[in-house]
Amino acid sequence: MRLTTFLTLAVTLALAEPSIAEPVASGVAGMAFDHDVPVIMTDGLQLRVNIYRPEKSGRYPVLMLMGPYGKDTSMADAPAYKTSWAKLIAKYPDLCKKSSCRYIRFEAPDPERWVANGYIVVHADVRGAGASPGVLDPFSPRETEDYATLIAWAAHQPWSSGKVGLLGTSFQAINQYQVAALHPQGLAAILPWEGAFDQYREIGYYGGLINVAWEYWWTHQVVPNQNGNAGTPLVDSISGGKDTGAPLPPDALKQNRIDPVASFAKHPFDDAYYQQRTPNGTQIVTPMLAIANWTDWSTEGYRAAASKQKWLRIQTGDHLTPFYSEEAFALQKRFFDHFLKGAPNGWEEEPRVAVQVRRPDGTAWRPASAWPLPGTHPQRWYLNAETGSMSTAPVSVVAKRSYPGSGEGLTFTSAPFEQETEFTGPIGARLWVSSSTKDMDIFAAVRLIDPQGRDVTFMGNSDPNVPLGLGYLRVSQRAEDPAKSTEYVPFHPHLGSEPMTPGEFYPTDVEFSEPTSIVIPKGYRLALTIQGKDFGYGPHANIAHARDYDLPNSDNSGLFFAAHPNRDPAIYGGTDTLATGGAQASYLLLPHVTAR
Template sequence: MTAATTPTIAAEPVKTQVPGMIIEHNVAVTMSDGLALRVNIYRPDKPGRFPVVMLHGPYGKDTPDAEAPAYQDAWKKLLIKNPELCKTSSCRFIRWEAPDPERWVPDGYVILHADSRGSNASPGLLDPFAPRHTEDYATLISWAAHQPWSSGKVGLLGISYYAINQWQVAARRPEGLAAIIPWEGAFDHYRDVSHHGGIPSTAFQTMWFARQVAINQHGNGETPYRDALTGAVATGTPLPASLLRVNRIEPAEASLRQPFDGAYYHERTPDGARIEVPVLSVGNWGGQGLHGRGNIEGYLAAGSAQKWLRIHTGDHHAPFYAEDSLSLQKRFFDRFLKGEQNGFDSEPPITLAIRRPDGVIWRSESEWPLRGTQWEHYYLDTAGGGLAAGKAPAAAERSYAAQGEGLSFTTAPFTADTEFTGPVKLKLWVKSSTADMDLFATLRLIDPKGHDVTFDGASEPHAPVSQGWLRVSHRRLDAERSTEARPYHPHLVAEPMTPGQAYEVDIEIWATSIVVPRDYRLALTVQGRDWELPGLEGPFKGSGPFLHVGRDAALYGGTNTIASGEGQESYLLLPRIPTSR
């Protein structure tokens, strides 16, 4: 962007004072290439140096949740689930997926919220996952650590995008970074975000970018958003649409140009071994498609000597603001930013919400996969549609139309409550009438009346137990990184199928937790398209927004076949947790 076309933002920051808090608005911070990004600083109205909790992203640091059209449903659910929230805070400063300054500043923290390059008040190229943005974040962290109101210790906090870029910047080890809380994010940019089992997941990327990112692009005169503090257009002086378009890179388009896991994704996936600060990784069992796998992968990959994993369930937004969550976040930062000896070091490394149809039971664990896990093979029977532990049935095979309902395999009713918590693997023997096939595997819970039991997930109110995906031409395994419980595909080349020939494939189904009550059953559905719960209308039908559209109908719309039984054993590997360990 030239000087003549750069939208203008007030050269001097606007200082706004509220009781107990000073707000410095649109402070300019210069990056390594000379570009200035804009930040809001919320700090205690008293002398002293305070630890900094910060976030950096594209959603607009000045757009209130309550006024943003894209967030209205989430805002309503947030208030229903946290009815006291706006009694303990004015809620004026809550931004999407960000901590509320009014609940942090009184406890001696500075909240710093930065508009990332190309968004809201910050000029530049809008490319949310680019390494340049990670470099900017590192610069901001070090800048914050050296300010006169800063103690020199910086922690990172936020949901989703704000969790993803925590992992990325932590691997750069910027000066001042002292602890991170990546809350429902992603870690592996290829496997968690852009491709599932090698299948492009572009529907969500397109929707997310249009509704939540491009609308906040710097210079977007069509934005409906206004700066909550000044009332001005939050994105600066409008630019022509042609200039806006060339000044952004849309993730869905970029990922379609990069079908294999190469340099593009490696630049966006952190080297976990380089992460050395304390980590509290918080995931969601109902986060299939974006917010489940990454928190476990990040926790396992992090080189930090002090790290914790916590997995809850429920929707994506409201739990972050709940009182128990706020207390957890503050205890962690009180320990690692303030140095308080509050016992957090002695917390169990893993805390899990063990799901049941009627709620959850919290439990502490010491290792992943869980200590005492008994791996059980549930064999598919294509002849009768069964799914049973024991030995493989007689050899058989069955075909289905790839874009149809697929095949479902169901267990007998369980005779006692049975828990499965951990990674899940599906091994299949498959054929296709075409040179490739996409496999969509859905693990479901069925009640005694034959109805699906679904769960309120991160982005889907009718989520199944878990899901997994694989493009069969990506079937090759990385022997060093695969385990018996979790296959790892390098996704470096496509190896077409010979029509009619059988192939052995392993599918990673994202880790889960479910207690199957007595008289309930498990079901596995395998098909060539995204799973939908029958009878639902609207955008949420079981797989949320993480759909896999735009695939070649001729290549991925053929007739698929699953083989089972002796010599071609197809099975589901489940992590059973004994009642006494």
């Protein structure tokens, strides 16, 4: 929808009577609660929102989020969220002493704490989810248009100051980037906490390989909350019943939802489907604080946005618990106090970038003026197929080594580091490869090995044991756009397929999904594993701490599973070969920090 249309819509909403719902006793002193408030969308459909506001009358800034998980679904009781809730309470045992925790929802801020600090929180069920009817189609243009409508609506309510900020993690961070590009009236600041930006490269496909991990998300976390799903195990924590609306028969339910992985499979290349869902970064000018993770997700939204007032924080840790820490709440509050309340709290003096630098034994925050970090230089680590080693010295002798595409692949290991060394920033890899078939898939993992020969793993966004970095590439989609590529990060347009000639070698630049950070102590080594299947640590892996089984497929690392019918073993299970040395130099490109 065009900006002028939203401006017209905003004026219409401002003159209209506010939507009304019966108030519900919140049970929290000083907080009023309006449950299932209907809001009319541009096509006449009504979405349902919850409004948490101070009991004292007045106009307050609004924090908004819109998601598919159930605005009335308790994290403590829902089967899909019980593990996350248990981790949260274990990490922060005093969390429910600061509020009743009655209104905390998955990946969403606690409204009690914000209301107590002079904010209104509006939480909406997306179209087709929870109490909101319609077709459930995650991240679709229709869904983004709904979000813009809600923001304009909230900005013109009698309890609103006219300024709206967006806050939430994961899904509720991804859609912040989308809606900010539409410039809805009233939107004053966004805080996307660990959200992807590029719908093809960060969600549907990694390096041209379809990501079927979304099937678990869709089946276990989204479909149970579909509007009309009478068989949902989810319980409305407000009424004790179901908050999925009037029951629909199974056929109608299926027609009212669009399976994202099925859609991905129908769109193997970066076509209009993804381009409609990936924002135009030049249109994102709203002040923003972007939070990224060293493992899923993402600095891309920060890099793409044209906002002159933008800040980046890159952290480590799991998917949920850092969002609810006292440090996170204080950071979020300072940001929104400044941009939504005009508080002179010195936010403008905050460093534009801060990164949580990892070590094998802990982390430390470091401020910076830009991303990538100043004082960082690309360092090539040349692979040697003859010795299985890698080093910063170029390899003159050409060598080749083959491996089965369905097997364990090859690993190249450095000598022990002679002094403490830091790598913080984007990763790249140039690999000369051939295959016995017309295509091959590259899965690359950068690993840290301790002096005892054990893998040192790290807590990732979606996996408690991840390596330093993971890269992917379907070689038939190796074409690059030089104008959009950097030395570290190739930009593969993924507009079509160019089959390989069996036995012929091709230079390929592997896409790494995220940057990395590590201070390597003396005596530790780096390793690069290259194979033709998902990388992961199995139950008997030689790692430096106990394996924590957390995902349905615990042998995979990170938020990516490649097991899909489009990986025909007759093609992707062939014999793959890597060449190194001379004119076919293969290397890992690492961000060496020379000035701290």
